[in-house]
Amino acid sequence: MFSLSNEIALFKKTDMEAITKRVQQFINNGELTLPADYSPENAMKSAWLMLQETVDRDKRPALQVCTRESVYNALLSMVVQGLNPDKKQCYFIVYGKKLICQRSYFGSIHVAKMVDPDIVDVYAQTVYADDEFEYEIRHGKEVVTKHIQKLQNINPDKIIGAYATIVYKDGRELSTVMTFDEIKQAWKQSPTKPIDDKGNIKAGSTHEKFTADMCEKTAINKACKYVINASSDKSIISKYAQMMDAELKEAEVEAEIEENANQEFIDVTDYTVDDTPEPQVEPQPTLEIEPDLAESEETPY
């Protein structure tokens, strides 16, 4: 039996057998059906090769810094979701001592199709200022009804938004429409920090060089995330997919805290000097304030 512990034990190639056994258990219990063309062994072999090249921020090999538990969890999660690193459906990132497997947008499409077998395709388009673009809200869902684009409209400086459309077996199409501001807001959360403090895309970043492609990826990720999160809690794929997202967030926050917390010394100085911003005014005792009047004032926050 594979034992998990928090101490820094390194993951070995032989530990992969434990993952294969665990996945087999899920399959035998009827909790998991992997696509017929998916081989957990092959995916793990690809991952193993990729992990040889994966390094942390200080260029140390992932397999020498990451806990055995985190490597086990990352690989198990990858296999349960039927992801293959060879197909660029996922990649590995080291946060501190933790190995995190992150889905690419290809991976998100793949997982969305696994949790909802009625999905046949997911595509995305960028919308430019001069495009003819219309959409409706039907039963609370966005449905793009018209998008006509001319080649001359395509101009990275004139992007006004993007949408991803999920196509179902019965021909239904549901979209996720995002304005460019919403997209940039999503990018602000990205650990690669492609947006500066003023809200502009940083020069030289992938987001600046391939803005439309990145917009489309963001819209696809949002659309797929909705499918994955909305699927039944009983689905083990969806459970692992959500856990993967949660772990990524946790690892990002941990890394931020580790890097920035409790660093710079600050203190008060020259206490005797009075550098009050405003002259002191003796506060006056006050009368009761009408509670209704006070409550009625709006406090935007």
Added chain:
Amino acid sequence: MRLKVLGSSSHGNCYILERGEQTLLLECGVQWKQIQQGLNFDLSRVVACLQTHEHKDHSKSIREVMQAGINVYCSQGTADALGISSHRLHTVPPLKQFTVGDFVILPFPTKHDCAEPYGYLIYCISTGEKLLFATDTYYIRYRFSGLNYIMVECNYCGDVLKEQVAEGTMAVPRKNRLLESHFSLEHCKEFLQANVTTDTRKIVLLHLSDDNSDAERMVREITDLTGIDTEVADPGKVIELEIYPY
């Protein structure tokens, strides 16, 4: 110094810090009537109200506080988000100290999901006591020296949160919001390890979550770690802050 707790949770936050004839109001996120009662209806001693950020559980009575003639200090971002203006409102830049009465105050940026949150380092000129006040922050960038009293948020236990997510009683988006807005026990401990010295006399834990904190455990773990007298800021509590306890 004496600390009166009027509220310390998402239901409302307000503390009265008394030193001799002078009082500092830390936040005003409870009913104005409660603040008046807490001050024994004597507003003349209040030299300032320090505001950390704009969320309503911290700022509920800010208009009444200003109308009552109390000077409010906060960041420009907080003032803008609150949409308030008054000659009683003083927006102060980060990391630039100012003096009110017997207190030198150094505002410093904290990390919360709001406009421009501050924590405050408070130094009492006549007694030399130093107090840190930091709430609603998922970490603190800074370190401090010679703190006598530390009022710091300790909102949730990371492991309890994880269990709740696994059990499905906590939604992932809510958990993500917590991660990037409030101090966990684990990160609070790291902060205290970096800041507790032999000068430290008291740690007061603020803003415990209703759902995923454990007051007894937090106090026990922090006392074990730091060896400093630690207590939770329960509403109604009066906490004596003394450098020389005997």
